[in-house]
Amino acid sequence: GAGVSQSPSNKVTEKGKDVELRCDPISGHTALYWYRQSLGQGLEFLIYFQGNSAPDKSGLPSDRFSAERTGGSVSTLTIQRTQQEDSAVYLCASSFGGTGAETQYFGPGTRLLVL
């Protein structure tokens, strides 16, 4: 079946603008995760959803970042008033179940460049 998809694949924006990143998980996967991968660094956990709920939002870097998930499927990550340090690859993953023990299946990522 289809894997995790993300859109757009690339996004160039100007400092101060808002951006929305979208993630379509694998059908039937109840858990969805967002990560950020900055150049030369590992993956930074941002947030995860079990269904439409996010049990822990403390990983979001600032209040400019927000995420939502509707219908237990698609999720959007919104960055308001983008800054140059927000430039990174944003990865989404999904899993069947959300206990932490499940394998996460990753999408190809959205490469964000803030000028």
Next chain:
Amino acid sequence: AQSVTQLDSQVPVFEEAPVELRCNYSSSVSVYLFWYVQYPNQGLQLLLKYLSGSTLVKGINGFEAEFNKSQTSFHLRKPSVHISDTAEYFCAVISFGNTGGFKTIFGAGTRLFVKA
């Protein structure tokens, strides 16, 4: 807070040689441990994971890892590497919070470069 340390940022090795990629984590409680691989221009995929039971875990492509609770390590090994194993390898641990949720903590990654 939990953390994951991958001791080597880059590991060059000749084809058919053995390799070990090191991973240490900090934790005082039971953990779930993972190794993910990112091949060039591809997304991350699971190599193997430890949840409980036997401390030696076998994964795809001939890789294996050993969970060592006393040393809080989860090193990845392969007895004979191929050119196609050139990739970035990430160690990860699940960190459970007080709110009932969890975070996935990734190491900074180790770039394995296999030379002919």
